[in-house]
Amino acid sequence: MVALSSCSVTKYVPDGKYLLNKVKLVSDDKRVHADSLKSYLRQTPNTGVFGAWKLQVNIYSLSGPDTTKRINRLLRKMGDAPEIYDSTLTIESCQQMTRALNNEGFYSAQVTYEEVYKRPKRVNVIYHIHSGEPYLLRNYRVDIEHPILRFVASDPKQSYVHSGENFSIENLDRERGLVAERMRERGYYFFEKDFISYSADSALNSRQVDVTMRLSNALQQSSDSLKDKVFSTYIVNRVFFYSIDDASSTKRPDTIFTDTIDDGRYVVAYSKRSLLRPKVMIGNCAIKPGELYNDHDVERTYELLNSLGPVRYSNISFRETAPGELTCYIVLTPNKRMTFQVEAEGTYSAGDWGVEVGAGYTHRNIFRGAEALSINAKAAYEWRQAGSNAMEFGGDIALKFPTALVPFLKAEKKQRMVTSTAIKFNYNYQLRPGEYNRTIAGAGIQYRWQGRNSRFSHTLDLVEFNYVYLPWVSASFREHFMGSTSILRYSYEDHFIMRIGYSGYNSNFRASQPLRNYRVIRYNIETAGNLLQGICAAANAKKDDDGAYLVGNIRFSQYVKADFEFTYYQIFNKSHRLVYHVQLGVGYPYGNASSLPFEKRYFAGGATGVRGWAARTLGPGTYRSQGGKIDVNNQTGDINLQLNVEYRAKLFWKIHGALFVDAGNIWTIRDYEAQPGGAFKWDSFYKEIALAYGAGLRLDFDYFVFRVDYGVKLYDPSLTGSDKWRRRPTWKNDMAFHFAINYPF
Template sequence: MKKTVCRYITISMLSLSCVGCSVSKFIPENQYLLNDFKIESDNKEVKPSQMNIYVRQHPNAKWFSLFKFPMYMYSASGKDSTKWVNRFLKRIGEAPVIYSREAAEESRAEIQKAVQNMGYMGAQVDLKEETDGNKIKVYYMIRSGEPYIVDQITYDIFDGKVRDYLEADSTRSQLYPGMRFDVNRLDEERQRITQLLQNRGYFRFNKDYIVFQADTMLNTYKVGLTMKLQPFQSKEKNKQEKHPQYTIRKVHYLLDADFATLSKNELKGLDSICSGGVNLYYKNKLFLRPRVLTDYNYLNTGKLYRNRDVQNTYSALSRLHILKYSNIRFEEIMQNDSTYLDAYISLSKNKNKSLSFEIEGTNSAGDLGAAASVSYTHRNLFKGSETFTIKLRGAYEAVTGLEGYTNSNYMEYGVESSLNFPEFMFPFLSSDFKRRIKATSEVNVKYNWQIRPEFERTLAAASWSYRWTKRQKATHRFDLLDINYIYMPYTSAAFDAYLDNMDKVNPLLRYSYEDLFIVRLGYTYTYNSAGATSLKTSQRNSYSIRFNIEEAGNLLYGFSKLINKHPKEGEAFQLANIDFAQYVKADFDFAKNFMIDDRNSLVFHLGVGVAYPYGNSKSLPFEKLYFSGGANSVRGWRVRSLGPGSYRGDGNSIDYVNHTGDIKLDLNLEYRTYLFWKLNGALFVDAGNIWNIRSQGIQTEGLFRFNKFYKQLAVAYGLGIRFDLDFLILRFDGGMKAINPMYTGKDRYPIVSPNFKRDFAFHFAVGYPF
C-alpha cells in the first residue's frame, strides 16, 4: 500500500515538473509569466471586487478556479506549426500570459481614477511586484484617503420651464448635501434628468447639456456643487436659446417601405388611407387591418413628444409576428415659432407562412426512442398578426423490462393546434385597457394517443390563456380555462392484475388510470433579474424566481353540490358521467447565479412543490403528480426512479408509476466553468426527494413527516459537459449516488463504498438544468 502511494506521488511530481518545463519554453528570457494579481484596499467602501474591471491584463484561465489546464494544453505543443497535433493543442489551449509592466501601469492608473471618481480625490494606488522564479504576482494597493463631501448644492438653470419640471421632480433627485462627491452618482443624475425631459417634449435634449461645477473649499474636504444647464445649440452662433419643446404633428405608417429611401413626392405615389388620425402608406395591398396599427400606436398627434411613447410603440409592434422589424424616424417642422415632429414608422413584412420538420430523441424512464413532427405556421391569419400553428407528431420507443407481452412497442400520435392573438382578447374590454396591459391571448387544442403494451391512453385538451411581460424582466401567465379529458379505452389483463395487486400497496394508484375530467385555472409568475431569458447564463450576478399556482374542480364541485348534496353513484360527483379532479397545486423555484469571473460561476437552485387533492378527488391525476430523479432533479437517479421517501420499489418497469408524490423538494449546487472551444464543464451536488401527503396503503415509507423528511433526502454528485452551439446547448451529466435513502446500513452511503453499476446515472438533455 505504501509503495502504491509513493508511486502515485512520484508520478504526480514528475508530471508537474514536465508541465513547468513545457510552460517555461514559452516564456522569453528576462520576462515573467503572470501567475496572479490581487487588489487590496484600506477602505471598506472601496471594494476590491469592484476594481477588477479596470485590470487590463489577467492571468491564464483556470478550470473550476483551480487548474490552468488550457495553458498546459497550449504548452504541451511543439513549435513546429506544420504538425497537426501542435496546431490542435494551440487552438484548444491558451498561450501563457506574459507579464506587461505597461499594462499593469495602465491598470494602476485606471483603478486610481475610479477610486478618485468615487469621491476620494486624493486616492493613490501603488503597484507591487512579487516574483517567484519566472512567475510574477502583481498587487494593486489602494490608499483611498479622506472622502470629499458635498456641502451645498446650487442650480444655474436659466430656462424657467425646465426649472419647473426639475423642481416638480426633485424628490427623485440623486443629489443631497452630505453625500460623498461621487462622479458616478452625478452621471446617474444627468441620465435621470435627460430621461425626464425627453418625456416632456425635449426631443433634442441629451445629457451633455447638463454640467457640474465643483468648488473645493481650502484645507477642507467639503465641496460646493453647482449644476448648470447649458443653452440649446442653435444654428445662430453666440445666441443662447431655450431648449425647444416638440409636439407630435402627424404620424405616418409606411408598410413595406422605408422613409429613408423615399422622398415626400414618392410617398404621394403610394396608396394611402387615414385611420384614427394616422396615415397609412402601402403598395398594392394593405397586409394589416388599419385598426391594428392605430391600436399599437402610442404617438398621439397634438401631444408633447415622449421618448416613453416611442419605446411603447416599439414594444407593441414587436408583438406582431407578421413584422420582421420596425423603425421610427422623426422629421422636425417649424411653424409660427413652434416646433413639431412628424413621425414616420417603417414596417417590414415577415413571411406569412412557414413549414418545419423536427426529429428528436426520447428517453422515458430509461427507454430510448425517436420522434418526428411537422409544423405549419400562418402569422397573419385574419390580417391582425394572429399566429396560427398546427403540429403533427409521432413517436416510438422500445419498452424494456416488460414480461408476458408479445408486443413491447410504445407508439404515440398527437396533433396540436394554437391560435395566438397579439392583444388581450375578452368581451366588453375597452381599447385603452388592452393597450395598458399589453398582453397576448392564446387558444390551444390538443389530442394525444398513447399505445403501450399495457394500455391505451388518449388525452384531449383545450385551453385559453393570457401572457404579458413587464420591463423585460417579469412575465405573467394566466390560464383562464384549461380542460383536459383523459380516456382509457384499453387496459391489458396483466395490467389489470397489476393494479389489483397494487391495491394492497397503493390503493390510489388505480385512480390515475381511470377516465377523468380536469378543469383548471392557474397563474404563473416568472422574474429574471438579468432581463430577457436566454439559453446562456448571465455574465453578471443574477437571480430568477418562478411561482405557479393552480386549482381544479372547485367551481364544478360547488355547482354539483347545489344540485345534489351527495353523488348519485359512487363516491365522486361526475361531469358527463365521468369523475372530475379537484385539487390545488403550488410550485416555487429560485435560482441564484454568482459570477466568480468571466469563465467561472456558481449556481444555486431551490425547487419546492406541494399539491393537495380534496373534495371530489382522493389522489392527484397522474400528470399532476411529482417525480424525482433525472436530468433536472437529483442526477444520481434515473428519471422517475427516486422516492417517495425511502420507498425502494420492485425494479419492474411498470413500477415508475409508484415513484410519484404530492410534495417535491430539489436542492442543487453547480459550479460551471469554461473549458475550451465550445465546451463548458460543471461540478454539481444535488439533493431532494418526493413524498406523499396521505398514506398510500401499506406504503408508509413515502409519507411526509416534519421530523423525518430531512433524513430521507437523497444526495448525488457528479460531472457534466455542456456543448454550446450558440443557438442550442447540449448537456451531458454523469451523476453518482452519495446518500441513498432507499437503503439502510452501509448501502445507505454509497459515497463511501460506491458501486458504479448500481449508483451511476447518465443524462442527456438540452439547455441548462436551472
C-alpha cells in the first residue's frame, strides 16, 4: 500500500497537460439538483477509493513504459490510465447541461465553469449552474379532428402535461409516446408518435407558454392512402409459430418449414419436430386472432414466451396481408434442453471444517410442454474437533410446470402474469457419531407468479410436508439436549411439519438506469399445524404425556412465523455505493408445540449477520455459552433483528473493498431455563443489541462474488459492566473472519 500511494498519479501526465482531479457541480436554485445533471458531463475524473485515493491510477503508474513486457501490460490492464483534462469536453459539458435545462423549461439557464489548478499537474473543475426563472405552461389544448385520437390525447388522467408546470420538452415528448402507445393499444398498428407535433406561443416577457397538440405537417401533407392506413384499425387474422436456430435469419419463416399444424387461426410450422406442443405455444400467446392489434398483447407475449425454459429468446413481427388485417409471425430460438453441473465447496460450522460436493441435472423440456425436471444430489463430510467425523447425504427432485395448475382458472387470467407450479421432493440423511442419526424427508406444491417488468414476484407454498425421523440418539446427547427443561427436545424427537407459506419480492431497480438509487423488499409469512390441530381436536385424537396431539404416534409442529427484509442501495457512481439493510423476524410456537422446530429458529452472527461474531455464537439476548465454546443448539431464538450499513468501493481490476457497521441480536419468545438471559423484553432489548464493525475484500467476477470479511466486536451484550464495550479488542475473543460467496445483502 505504501508503494502504491507513493507512486505519483501524474507519472503519465505529459508536460503541459493536467490530470482531471475533481469535478464539482454547484446550482444556485434548489429546484435544480446538481446531481441530476452529472450524466451530461463529457469528462469525469478517475474514480477514487473512499472518494479520494486514486488507487487504480496508482496501479497504472507502477507500470513501466515498455509495453512489450507482460508485467507492464498486466498493471495497465488492472489499473486506469490518468484522465487527461480536455477543455473542449468541458465546454461541451456546459452546452449539454444548458440544453438539458432548456428542455425542462429553464430557457434563461447558463452553465459556466471554473478551472482551479493544483500542483503537480492537477486541475479541479467547478461547474456553476444558473437556472434562471422557468417558463410555465399556461394553456394546453388538443386541435385534432380524429375523434378517437382527440379523446385519447385529451385525457388529463393519463397525461404528462399539465397547466401550471414547467414548459418541459421532455414531458411533451413523453406525451407523444404515450398517445401513440394508447392508439396502438386500440388497434391503430401504423400510428407513431412522429405523427404528432406541437405549436407553442409565448407572450413577450411573460414566461408563460400556450401549447397546442396537432397532427404533424408531414402527415397532413401526406397522401390519402397513408392517412387511411394510419387511422385504420387492424385485426390479427392468423398467428404463425416457428422454431429456428438463428432468429436473425433473413429468410421468411414460412419459406423454411414445410410441415405444419393449422387449425385455421394458429399455425405451427416445423421441419422435424416442433419445439413445444402447439397447445403450450398458444397458451403463452396473448395475441389472439380475430381481435384488434394491441401493443400490450405483444409485450405480454414476449414476457410469457421468454419465461419458458426451452426458449432462448423470441421475435415477433407483423405483416399486412389484407386491408385492415395483420398476420403475426413468432420466431422462437431454442435453448439448451439439458444442463449438468458439478460443484464443490468448503464449509465451516461451529468450529468444524468440512467439504461438500454436489451434482445437478436439469431438463428444460421433459414433456415438450416447457416442463422442467431438476435432480440434485449432494454429499458432505465434516472433520469435527470432538467425536468422530460426520457425514451427510441428500438430494431433491422438482418438476416445474410453466403455468398455474389451478382448476377453473381461465387461460386469459393465467396470461396476465408469468406463473409456474412446482412439485418438489427432498431427502436428507445425517450421520453424526456420538450424537444422532437423522433422516429428513419432505414434499410440497409451490406456486409462483410474477408481475410485469419483474418488479413484483410472489411465491405460495400451498402445502409442504416435512418428516424428521431419528432412529438413534446417543445417551449423552439425550441427557444434554433432550431433558425435560431443554427447549430443543422436540427438535430431536420424531416430528412432522405440515405448513403453508407465502413470500414476496419487490424491487424498483431499472436495468436501463443502473446508477439510480433503488430498494429491494422481501417478506414471508408461514404457519403450520392448524389444519391438523383442528382435525385432531374434532376427532378427539390421541395425545402424548405433554398433552400434544399425535398423528401416527408422531407429534406435529404448530407455529406462525413472519419475516421482513428491506435493502436500500444509495449509488454515488459506478464504483461507489452505500447499502442499508434491515431484517426483522418473529416466530411464535403455540398449541401443539412449545418451541419452534430447530430448522425454523433464528441464529445470529456469521457472514450475513453481525460479522464481529462467528456463525451461531451471538445471543439469544445476553446468553453466553459455557466455557466459551460454540453452542449451536442453544444459541438460537424466536425473534431476529439485524441492521447493517455497508460502504462498497471498487479498488482495482476485479477487486472491491467494503467498510461496514452491523447491529443486531436474537431473542426467545419465552423465558427458557436452558437459555438464561435470552428472553425478549421491551424495557431492555435495546441494551442487548450487539454492535460490530469491520472491512472486507470482494473478488467480483459479475457471475459470482467471492468475499472475505473481517469483523470486530464493538459492543458485546453477553458481558457485564464496562466489559461490554470492547475498547481494546483481542484477537481470540473479539474478531472473526468470514469467507463467503456473493454479497451479504
